[in-house]
Amino acid sequence: xxxxxxxxxxMDETANNGAVAIYxxxxxxxxxxxxxxFSTQMADNIQGLVVGAPYLACALLGCWLTQPxxxxxxxxxxxxxxxxxxxxxSIWEGVANSWVNLFLARFVLGLGxxxxxxxxxxxxxxxxxxxxxxxxxxxxQMWTAFGIMLGNIMGVAFGGLGDDLSWRLMLGSTxxxxxxxxxxxxxxxxxxxxLIEHGQIxxxxxxxxxxxxxxLQAARDLYYAYVGVQLEAKINHGKNxxxxxxxxxxxxxxxxxxxxSWIVMFMQQFCGVNVIAYYSTNIFLDSGxxxxxxxxxxxxxxxxxxxxxxPAFFTxxxxxxxxxxxxxxxxxxxxxxxxGFSFYIDPPPEGQTISTSxxxxxxxxxGMYLFEVFYSPGEGPVPFTYSAEAFPLHVREVGxxxxxxxxxxxxxxxxxxxxxxVTAFTSQGAFGWYAAWCIVGWFLVLLFLPETKxxxxxxxxxxxxxxxxxxxxxxxxxxxxxxxxxxxFQKNLPELPPFYIGAEKLSEx
Numbered sequence: 001x002x003x004x005x006x007x008x009x010x011m012d013e014t015a016n017n018g019a020v021a022i023y024x025x026x027x028x029x030x031x032x033x034x035x036x037x038f039s040t041q042m043a044d045n046i047q048g049l050v051v052g053a054p055y056l057a058c059a060l061l062g063c064w065l066t067q068p069x070x071x072x073x074x075x076x077x078x079x080x081x082x083x084x085x086x087x088x089x090s091i092w093e094g095v096a097n098s099w100v101n102l103f104l105a106r107f108v109l110g111l112g113x114x115x116x117x118x119x120x121x122x123x124x125x126x127x128x129x130x131x132x133x134x135x136x137x138x139x140x141q142m143w144t145a146f147g148i149m150l151g152n153i154m155g156v157a158f159g160g161l162g163d164d165l166s167w168r169l170m171l172g173s174t175x176x177x178x179x180x181x182x183x184x185x186x187x188x189x190x191x192x193x194x195l196i197e198h199g200q201i202x203x204x205x206x207x208x209x210x211x212x213x214x215x216l217q218a219a220r221d222l223y224y225a226y227v228g229v230q231l232e233a234k235i236n237h238g239k240n241x242x243x244x245x246x247x248x249x250x251x252x253x254x255x256x257x258x259x260x261s262w263i264v265m266f267m268q269q270f271c272g273v274n275v276i277a278y279y280s281t282n283i284f285l286d287s288g289x290x291x292x293x294x295x296x297x298x299x300x301x302x303x304x305x306x307x308x309x310x311p312a313f314f315t316x317x318x319x320x321x322x323x324x325x326x327x328x329x330x331x332x333x334x335x336x337x338x339x340g341f342s343f344y345i346d347p348p349p350e351g352q353t354i355s356t357s358x359x360x361x362x363x364x365x366x367g368m369y370l371f372e373v374f375y376s377p378g379e380g381p382v383p384f385t386y387s388a389e390a391f392p393l394h395v396r397e398v399g400x401x402x403x404x405x406x407x408x409x410x411x412x413x414x415x416x417x418x419x420x421x422v423t424a425f426t427s428q429g430a431f432g433w434y435a436a437w438c439i440v441g442w443f444l445v446l447l448f449l450p451e452t453k454x455x456x457x458x459x460x461x462x463x464x465x466x467x468x469x470x471x472x473x474x475x476x477x478x479x480x481x482x483x484x485x486x487x488x489f490q491k492n493l494p495e496l497p498p499f500y501i502g503a504e505k506l507s508e509x
Contacts, residue, residue, distance in 0.1 A: 005116055
């Protein structure tokens with residue numbers, strides 16, 4: 001159920017990829033130069049607004065509805081409601097008769113996406129046995145990638161139909177998965193932790209008996225969860241959502257966790273990935289592909305996004321979150337520069353939009369494909385995993401709401417501004433803009449992102465209690481040491497002293 005709920009979100013995101021290239025013409029979201037009724041800037045803004053509507057709704061409302069929905073309707077109820085909203089919005093998108101109507105449908109879609117993206121990982125974590133919790137929670141990102149692939153496949157499946165029918169079926173096809181999830185809800189137990197928090201101990205034990213192989217294990221985990229809830233209730237006594245939100249920024253340990261989570265969530269968008277997820281069909285059309293070929297090649301980006309999410313399953317708990325990001329960000333920048341500069345190759349003749357240059361098409365496609373290869377094991381799975389574990393228990397729900405609101409806010413900014421960015425800077429400049437942000441992201445990770453892999457809550461408190469300037473200063477020295485050692489081949493350098501004094505795990509981090 002949790003995997004399909006993630007796939008619902010991924011499919012909602014990319015079903016619009018192929019559709020936007022068609023409904024922009026059909027709903028007359030075009031400039032006067034192309035025979036439409038808007039100025040070029042207005043046409044770009046409207047297109048960006050329609051594409052980004054769900055993520056605007058997530059940032060403004062959807063993510064912040066997570067706590068009240070979970071309080072009154074529990075985890076299963078919230079998942080049911082969010083998927084029901086997604087199903088209704090999918091039908092609404094398919095029958096929209098104007099860009100305003102389509103914008104409203106997609107805005108409503110975002111109300112479901114926000115609550116679902118915050119609740120499903122928490123539900124997974126609360127139901128999973130501790131030894132496999134990390135791997136199961138990471139499935140959220142992997143199956144979101146699967147949904148992204150499905151959305152691109154729908155673009156190819158319906159792309160050959162008449163223009164008025166094809167985009168409607170692309171958007172309307174997203175109704176199937178959320179209805180399946182709504183049916184699955186009734187066959188899944190409620191989160192035992194939520195039931196304990198609300199005093200329903202017997203029901204919690206029944207849920208654990210379904211989720212664990214033996215009654216003894218169910219009783220053990222019930223006891224652990226009960227003690228944890230009691231401790232949390234003592235810490236949070238007299239607090240509400242707003243006081244806990246303030247604690248994210250007034251308590252130094254929380255503030256450092258919030259900064260680190262903000263960086264990974266911000267860079268998940270400003271590495272430029274959703275430019276490809278939402279606009280790859282338009283980008284391929286601009287590069288010279290026909291419409292059918294653009295839809296087909298876009299499907300390749302979705303498939304690669306899913307396939308290369310699999311390596312993260314094996315490396316995120318061994319190699320670590322921080323190392324994955326430091327390794328992949330330089331390659332993301334190179335791939336975006338590659339893609340952007342490839343538009344200089346054999347441009348189409350004056351007055352034409354289609355280029356027959358195989359070198360141009362091949363280089364642009366290769367750049368975007370390689371980008372997906374390096375994105376999927378790094379900035380794909382790390383942000384949600386990192387944010388879920390960085391915050392201390394008593395502000396974790398509020399912290400996750402803040403983190404998910406961050407990613408959806410910048411998701412909207414990216415999707416809204418891309419058409420205007422291409423108009424102002426051309427494709428070369430627009431891709432170069434996000435390549436530059438990948439370089440900035442590498443330095444942000446180096447200076448402000450502590451490692452969190454395989455650390456207990458107490459060890460994480462120690463990690464995030466180190467002043468930011470001390471952490472940044474040490475990482476600069478470490479980067480210089482590694483450069484001298486491995487780039488300049490200075491083998492006789494003295495070893496750097498461990499940054500964290502104490503546990504062996506912390507020294508390794």
